[in-house]
Ligand code: HMG
């Protein structure tokens with residue numbers, strides 16, 4: 587029997603709000619996170635402990651991480667680029683960490699001011715801190731299908747970075763379509779190549795939704811056995827260092843589509859849709 591359970595990782599508070607033109611007040615961020623928890627989300631990427639010079643929208647990371655109303659069943663994760671971010675995230679109470687690199691050298695430099703290899707070297711002390719604190723680490727691979735600077739990315743390039751992140755100790759690898767231009771065919775090739783190095787059970791799909799194409803990519807990945815997908819409530823988001831990067835696949839859209847197709851998400855779709863309307867209204871988007 588095919589396993590019908592799908593896990594959704596909510597990345598709106600981080601991937602969504604990092605791209606807002608203005609600073610979203612900390613209290614509003616906390617309200618959003620608490621509403622998402624109420625809607626049943628059990629993995630929530632709450633903030634990013636990145637340099638506030640690079641992403642000022644996430645400058646209140648410590649207050650956000652320390653301020654969420656904790657529930658033992660919920661893992662509140664933090665995106666971190668280096669040891670400094672990891673140490674601060676752990677001090678603030680993160681339940682999980684996520685590191686990020688890319689399958690494109692140019693994007694890696696634009697986003698983190700270093701090459702892919704340098705980035706992975708920076709993750710070593712992050713992994714050591716996480717291990718000491720007993721926290722799992724996810725590894726994102728940006729531009730896994732297309733890069734805004736280098737164009738189409740070869741599946742082997744994604745697979746190579748995935749293998750390095752997995753060897754480093756990442757428990758999950760999020761294959762990410764940063765600019766949302768991937769197709770189901772190329773999604774399939776990227777996941778197939780990656781699954782030759784990393785177990786399918788350790789892969790996740792992170793799709794931005796440029797032209798309503800993200801669900802087709804989810805479908806392609808589901809067919810291969812991927813069971814973890816990211817969503818951002820309200821379809822918020824983008825990446826400040828990927829010009830034209832659109833919003834993420836909306837969590838409410840993802841959940842409604844999965845449930846209709848007979849997948850179990852264990853989420854309250856109506857509450858998520860309500861939260862999506864509420865945050866879009868508050869942000870005037
Ligand atoms: P850098 O300028 O090369 O590094 O930035 P640095 O070590 O010279 O640090 C510069 C300043 O930042 C220093 O402060 C550091 O202390 C400080 P100063 O001495 O000048 O006062 N700093 C920090 N502060 C707080 N927390 C930290 C931290 N690290 C350094 N962790 C760096 C390198 C990686 C730090 C920078 O490029 C950076 O923070 N980049 C983050 C970019 C980012 O957040 N992009 C969006 C998230 S990724 C994404 O959206 C894609 C994803 O969704 C998947 C997908 O869709 O593709 C995940």
Ligand code: MG
Pocket residue numbers: 601762764792824825834
């Ligand atoms: Mg993203």
